[in-house]
Amino acid sequence: MGSTKLNIHDAENNYLAKVAKVFSHPARVAIIKYISSSDSGCICNDIVKEIGLAQPTISQHLSEIKKIGLLDQSASGKSLSYSINTDKLNACRRLINDFFVKTQVNASS
Amino acid sequence: MGSTKLNIHDAENNYLAKVAKVFSHPARVAIIKYISSSDSGCICNDIVKEIGLAQPTISQHLSEIKKIGLLDQSASGKSLSYSINTDKLNACRRLINDFFVKTQVNASS
DNA sequence: TTGTAATATTGCAATATTACTATTATATTA
DNA sequence: TAATATAATAGTAATATTGCAATATTACAA
Numbered sequence: 144m145g146s147t148k149l150n151i152h153d154a155e156n157n158y159l160a161k162v163a164k165v166f167s168h169p170a171r172v173a174i175i176k177y178i179s180s181s182d183s184g185c186i187c188n189d190i191v192k193e194i195g196l197a198q199p200t201i202s203q204h205l206s207e208i209k210k211i212g213l214l215d216q217s218a219s220g221k222s223l224s225y226s227i228n229t230d231k232l233n234a235c236r237r238l239i240n241d242f243f244v245k246t247q248v249n250a251s252s
Numbered sequence: 253m254g255s256t257k258l259n260i261h262d263a264e265n266n267y268l269a270k271v272a273k274v275f276s277h278p279a280r281v282a283i284i285k286y287i288s289s290s291d292s293g294c295i296c297n298d299i300v301k302e303i304g305l306a307q308p309t310i311s312q313h314l315s316e317i318k319k320i321g322l323l324d325q326s327a328s329g330k331s332l333s334y335s336i337n338t339d340k341l342n343a344c345r346r347l348i349n350d351f352f353v354k355t356q357v358n359a360s361s
Numbered sequence: 362t363t364g365t366a367a368t369a370t371t372g373c374a375a376t377a378t379t380a381c382t383a384t385t386a387t388a389t390t391a
Numbered sequence: 392t393a394a395t396a397t398a399a400t401a402g403t404a405a406t407a408t409t410g411c412a413a414t415a416t417t418a419c420a421a
Contacts, residue, residue: 145405254375
């Protein structure tokens with residue numbers, strides 16, 4: 144009891160929920176927007192300043208976003224430069240949109 | 253500490269996160285799919301049988317989905333008939349899609 | 362090598378979520 | 392009216408999430 148019963152759902156529903164969960168916290172939404180808005184990658188420290196949460200909290204959110212493969216990172220001096228993996232972002236977009244299309248079609252038929 | 257700091261984010265990000273949270277649990281995804289697939293509304297008891305969680309748990313998930321206005325309900329004998337509010341579903345779809353479009357455009361510019 | 366800046370990890374407290382059993386409210390049927 | 396069916400609510404235990412301070416790690420520079 145207490146934890147989500149993943150085993151009773153199919154893989155498709157579990158994965159959609161997993162992806163949606165990444166976007167289900169305003170800090171992660173803000174982080175993704177901020178990284179996407181910076182021209183050539185984005186340094187963690189700048190995100191900390193931008194968002195207004197402590198560095199470990201941002202680091203934790205970044206790792207949640209990384210878990211679904213939405214972030215690329217590359218070393219840049221002693222900093223890390225984060226950027227959005229646009230292929231993955233597109234895949235997420237399609238995944239979610241397909242769900243809406245299917246649901247919409249069903250709901251209005 | 254412990255709870256999401258809504259006040260440091262703007263309303264747009266908070267709302268997107270709130271909507272995404274509804275889709276961030278596989279049971280809710282399954283419930284929404286199931287309701288949308290039934291021709292003329294859908295009875296709570298059928299959802300309980302379909303999903304395989306206890307009735308109060310389903311009821312709780314339904315109320316989460318209701319919170320963003322995604323469900324319509326109407327009395328039908330001693331049962332309640334749930335259906336998807338397609339306008340709201342469309343609005344959610346657009347909200348999320350706009351986020352992806354903006355993010356995508358930024359990320360690849 | 363020593364110091365320093367940037368990020369990750371650990372550990373913890375506060376809060377939220379998930380799921381259940383028991384109960385209640387309401388409507389229907391006998 | 393009494394029994395039954397349906398769904399919501401209350402209460403609770405288990406687990407997850409959020410956010411922070413403290414600390415560790417990594418990479419560079421002097």
